[in-house]
Amino acid sequence: MLHKLIRRKPERQNQSLAERISHTKKDQIPEHIAIIMDGNGRWAKKRALPRVAGHHEGMKTVRKITRLANDLGVGALTVYAFSTENWKRPKLEVDFIMRLPEEFLGTYLPELIEQNVRVVMMGENDTLPRHTQEAVRKAMEATKNNTGLILNFALNYGSRAEIAQAMQKIAQLVEEGSLSSSEVTEDLISQHLMTCELPEPDLLIRTSGEVRLSNFMLWQLAYTEFWFTETLWPDFDENCLLDAVDSYQNRNRRYGGLKGEESN
Ligand code: V07
Numbered sequence: 544m545l546h547k548l549i550r551r552k553p554e555r556q557n558q559s560l561a562e563r564i565s566h567t568k569k570d571q572i573p574e575h576i577a578i579i580m581d582g583n584g585r586w587a588k589k590r591a592l593p594r595v596a597g598h599h600e601g602m603k604t605v606r607k608i609t610r611l612a613n614d615l616g617v618g619a620l621t622v623y624a625f626s627t628e629n630w631k632r633p634k635l636e637v638d639f640i641m642r643l644p645e646e647f648l649g650t651y652l653p654e655l656i657e658q659n660v661r662v663v664m665m666g667e668n669d670t671l672p673r674h675t676q677e678a679v680r681k682a683m684e685a686t687k688n689n690t691g692l693i694l695n696f697a698l699n700y701g702s703r704a705e706i707a708q709a710m711q712k713i714a715q716l717v718e719e720g721s722l723s724s725s726e727v728t729e730d731l732i733s734q735h736l737m738t739c740e741l742p743e744p745d746l747l748i749r750t751s752g753e754v755r756l757s758n759f760m761l762w763q764l765a766y767t768e769f770w771f772t773e774t775l776w777p778d779f780d781e782n783c784l785l786d787a788v789d790s791y792q793n794r795n796r797r798y799g800g801l802k803g804e805e806s807n
Pocket of ligand 1: 623
């Protein structure tokens with residue numbers, strides 16, 4: 544009993560990364576991690592760099608975190624790359640951001656393939672620039688048979704729009720007479736969302752000290768553990784992800800056996 548009260552492990556900071564990873568792997572790994580990658584602009588400002596330099600550095604963090612998540616055995620990683628709100632930013636910044644998928648895939652697609660990662664996307668595809676659509680389409684095609692981590696890019700994504708679109712599809716089925724209103728259940732709604740192939744996130748991470756959901760996966764996050772950190776996304780490294788997963792594991796252990804009851 545007492546060991547539970549003194550569970551804190553101050554030596555964690557001195558462990559090598561490899562030791563930390565193997566320690567974390569011994570416990571339950573979240574099946575699906577979702578991340579709001581905030582703080583890229585602030586990271587750049589602190590260094591007197593243009594905002595786009597922060598976005599570019601943030602792209603490298605996506606690669607780093609994808610590799611570790613895959614290594615840990617995480618099943619799916621969803622990253623919020625561009626929200627439907629982000630169109631309000633200056634045009635030059637948006638133009639730069641819309642080139643990032645091509646650059647990311649141009650550089651990292653070979654290693655994603657080697658790591659058996661499958662790239663997918665959720666969001667409104669049609670209104671993205673053609674070149675962005677093409678890059679993502681090719682990556683999805685090239686990795687469609689991979690069986691490792693699913694790397695899901697939320698791109699031009701908004702959760703309320705996603706829910707509205709699901710409702711329209713369902714309403715249409717009812718109108719046609721192929722569905723009755725009593726068949727509109729939680730499961731049916733889930734099956735019409737853009738995440739229908741994925742489990743619900745077990746862990747949500749938001750960087751940069753903001754504590755809100757910003758129209759991200761509102762339906763899917765109903766039972767998710769939240770982890771907020773002051774760390775800016777470009778500074779978020781392997782140890783930061785392990786901190787978040789360790790915290791998830793500790794919370795899970797505390798609930799032990801209560802799943803679906805008080806733990807809701
Ligand atoms: C973007 C870098 C990460 C921080 C947040 C904003 C900027 C990677 C991608 C990407 C998207 C699709 C894909 C491959 C890579 C990306 C956008 C922004 C729009 F198939 N990073 N990143 N896309 N940022």
